[in-house]
Amino acid sequence: MxxxxxxxxxxxxxxxxxxxxxxxxxxxxxxxxxxxxxxxxxxxxxxxxxxxxxxxxxxxxxxxxxxxxxxxxxxxxxxxxxxxxxxxxxxxxxxxxxxxxxxxxxxxxxxxxxxxxxxxxxxNTKKLSYAGITMDLSTYKVTRDGKEVELTKKEFDLLKYLIINAGIVLSREKILENVWDYNYFGETNIVDVYIRYLRSKIDDPFDKKLIQTIRGVGYSLREGNNED
Known part of the structure; x- marks a missing residue:
């Protein structure tokens, strides 16, 4: 419908x-x-x-x-x-x-x-998925290619935001606003730190890399070559 x-x-x-x-x-x-x-x-x-x-x-x-x-x-x-x-x-x-x-x-x-x-x-769905990654929003269970991946709450929130905006280039400031909040006063490099944490769990153990660095701009979850 x-x-x-x-x-x-x-x-x-x-x-x-x-x-x-x-x-x-x-x-x-x-x-x-x-x-x-x-x-x-x-x-x-x-x-x-x-x-x-x-x-x-x-x-x-x-x-x-x-x-x-x-x-x-x-x-x-x-x-x-x-x-x-x-x-x-x-x-x-x-x-x-x-x-x-x-x-x-x-x-x-x-x-x-x-x-x-x-x-x-x-x-508003209970599950998100992209390129082999599946997130169950009710149980906080994450898998990639059928293998369970353990994430912290902030890593989970970051991955959720990346999947919702898959294919879109997101600046560090935009990620801060949506994954942290408007009242966060720390440096934007906290985004880089958590991207590294997330990559170590969701990308590094797998052949296909999904979290792409867009030099001078930010990050994007998409299939293709990493510009970093």
Whole structure:
């Protein structure tokens, strides 16, 4: 069954365009033009993703997002004409999964929708897997090629983040923000230390190396040659 998307957008031309494009891709689409009604609809039905404008009659997009995040982790992509950095920061800090400004490319929006859905589905599953690595999130059991691998809690969290973002180059700062937290005041080399710990357990005993160093940037979990 294809995912169900809620579009909260007061410009009817844009809303209709999005509906046609999403339905062409096989998604189910519900449209609301008012912020208050849109929020009510978001709580009344189960949606897999929400496309949210900021400037709306009734509640604005930031208010809607804030209320949604009190009860749900449904992926939300803000789609708006407000392109100032402070608006993007506000949206992302409140809990938006992505932020795209108008005018926009429908191909780019579709790619961001697929990415948000993919990440959400990975996070909410009880098991993650990639290239022979399997993680059971309920038992903290990790195996690679059928062999059990013992990890500490922080190593487990780091591997989980790498798998969720497999194929994406992640900076040390980005890893710190997501595996440690925003309040961590140590040096970013703690990431390098834990990458070494993780490699010694998940990579070194195996022929195929998966944790790749991207020189001058950070790390990526992917199959291919290591640039280090």
């Amino acid at each position: 294809k995912e169900k998307i809620l579009v909260i957008e007061d410009e009817k031309r844009i809303a209709r365009f999005l509906q046609l494009e999403f339905e062409h891709e096989g998604y189910k689409v519900v449209i609301e033009y008012n912020g208050d009604i849109g929020l009510k609809r978001a709580f009344e039905e189960k949606f897999d993703l929400i496309i949210l404008d900021i400037m709306l009659p009734g509640l604005n997009g930031f208010e809607i997002l804030s209320e949604i995040r009190k009860k749900s982790d449904v992926p939300v992509i803000i789609l708006t004409a407000k392109d100032e950095v402070k608006d993007k920061v506000t949206g992302l800090d409140i809990g938006a999964d992505d932020y795209l400004t108008k005018p926009f490319s429908i191909e780019e929006l579709m790619a961001r929708v697929r990415n948000a859905l993919r990440k959400h589905n990975k996070v």
